Structure formats: structure tokens, C-alpha cells
Amino acid sequence: GQNIDQPTEMTATEGAIVQINCTYQTSGFNGLFWYQQHAGEAPTFLSYNVLDGLEEKGRFSSFLSRSKGYSYLLLKELQMKDSASYLCAVTHYGQNFVFGPGTRLSVLP
Amino acid sequence: EAGVVQSPRYKIIEKKQPVAFWCNPISGHNTLYWYRQNLGQGPELLIRYENEEAVDDSQLPKDRFSAERLKGVDSTLKIQPAELGDSAVYLCASSLTFGQEEETQYFGPGTRLLVL
Numbered sequence: 001g002q003n004i005d006q007p008t009e010m011t012a013t014e015g016a017i018v019q020i021n022c023t024y025q026t027s028g029f030n031g032l033f034w035y036q037q038h039a040g041e042a043p044t045f046l047s048y049n050v051l052d053g054l055e056e057k058g059r060f061s062s063f064l065s066r067s068k069g070y071s072y073l074l075l076k077e078l079q080m081k082d083s084a085s086y087l088c089a090v091t092h093y094g095q096n097f098v099f100g101p102g103t104r105l106s107v108l109p
Numbered sequence: 110e111a112g113v114v115q116s117p118r119y120k121i122i123e124k125k126q127p128v129a130f131w132c133n134p135i136s137g138h139n140t141l142y143w144y145r146q147n148l149g150q151g152p153e154l155l156i157r158y159e160n161e162e163a164v165d166d167s168q169l170p171k172d173r174f175s176a177e178r179l180k181g182v183d184s185t186l187k188i189q190p191a192e193l194g195d196s197a198v199y200l201c202a203s204s205l206t207f208g209q210e211e212e213t214q215y216f217g218p219g220t221r222l223l224v225l
Binding site: 004031033041042043044045048087089091096097098099100101102104 | 142149150151152153154157165200212213214215216217218219
């Protein structure tokens with residue numbers, strides 16, 4: 001199987017920066033996705049990384065290190081609406097998406 | 110552009126009853142996925158279709174679950190008979206194809222199933 005690890009829960013303050021980590025098995029790696037899921041809603045696509053480095057999209061950035069099997073999602077200038085679960089999903093050659101368990105982020109005023 | 114459409118949004122049934130979920134993917138998306146998501150967990154793949162062909166159904170409990178994607182567009186997922194442990198959210202997703210960024214999946218709103 002493909003083990004994907006994420007912290008279960010995180011808490012941060014409005015306006016702050018938070019980093020959500022994801023680790024995965026490196027063998028056959030073919031891409032990593034981050035999704036946001038608000039309670040009771042479907043996951044929505046945030047970012048895709050296949051090469052090492054940082055991808056920036058406004059307040060959200062995603063980093064990948066393929067050799068370390070490690071990614072993080074960086075959220076800046078946190079807003080209350082960022083309270084959600086953040087899912088890391090990894091693809092391996094010839095295999096399906098595998099989602100991690102998700103990290104539940106709570107943004108406090 | 111319309112997103113992935115699913116119905117019904119909610120379903121409550123008694124155990125041993127049948128239930129069916131319907132999905133209409135984004136137009137032009139060849140790949141369709143059915144996932145099950147339990148509370149506090151990530152989605153787990155049940156079946157993946159490439160056009161009308163089920164290319165991966167290894168995680169589908171075939172004794173009670175079945176799926177079809179006629180004409181390679183809409184899809185139906187059925188459970189018969191339902192068990193208490195089937196209570197979950199059933200998500201449908203679609204992507205352009207299978208492979209790298211084209212594999213970005215777009216999800217429907219899901220069907221929340223409660224089996225009593």
C-alpha cells in the first residue's frame with residue numbers, strides 16, 4: 001500500500017501563517033495534489049506538484065521534495081474561511097490517486 | 110461550465126434495502142471515479158472508469174456493490190443489500206484523463222447515505 005501521513009489537526013490564528021505537512025512513499029511517484037474540503041462539502045482542487053520546488057498561488061503555496069517524499073501546503077494571511085480539512089493525494093505510475101487522511105485546520109479569531 | 114452532478118444529495122434507508130447513486134461528470138472528461146468517504150477520513154477509491162470500461166474495481170466490495178457507466182458518460186453506483194457500515198458519503202469525481210496534471214480530479218457534491 002501507499003502510506004500517506006498528515007497531522008490530524010492543527011489550529012492557527014487569523015492573519016497568521018500555517019504549514020501543513022504530508023509524507024509519502026517515494027517509489028514510483030508521479031505527482032502530488034492538495035485539496036481543500038469544507039465540512040459537508042466536496043473536495044476542491046488547490047495545487048499540483050510533480051517537480052521539486054515551490055508552487056505559489058496567491059495566499060496558498062505548495063512545496064515538493066521528491067527525494068524526501070515530502071510536501072507541504074503553506075497558507076498565508078489566514079482567514080476564518082480557511083477552516084477546513086486539507087487533503088494530500090499522491091499518484092504513482094499506473095496506480096490510482098491515494099488520499100491521505102486529511103488535516104483538519106481550525107482558524108481562530 | 111457545469112461541474113460534476115450527483116443525485117440524490119441525501120439518502121436514508123433501512124439495512125438490507127437497495128440504494129443507487131447517479132453521477133454526471135464534467136463534459137469531455139473521460140475518467141470517472143467513485144469514492145467512499147467516512148467521517149474524518151480521506152476519500153477511498155471504489156472504482157475508476159476510462160470511458161465505459163471499469164479499469165480498476167479492486168476496492169469495490171463486489172458481493173453487494175455494482176457500478177456501470179453506459180455510453181461512457183453518466184454512471185450509477187448501486188448497493189444491494191445495504192449494511193449499517195455502508196453509511197458514508199459517496200463522492201463521484203471526473204478528470205480529463207489519467208496521468209499527471211490531466212488527472213486533476215473534480216468532485217461532485219456527494220451523496221450522504223445513512224443506513225438505519
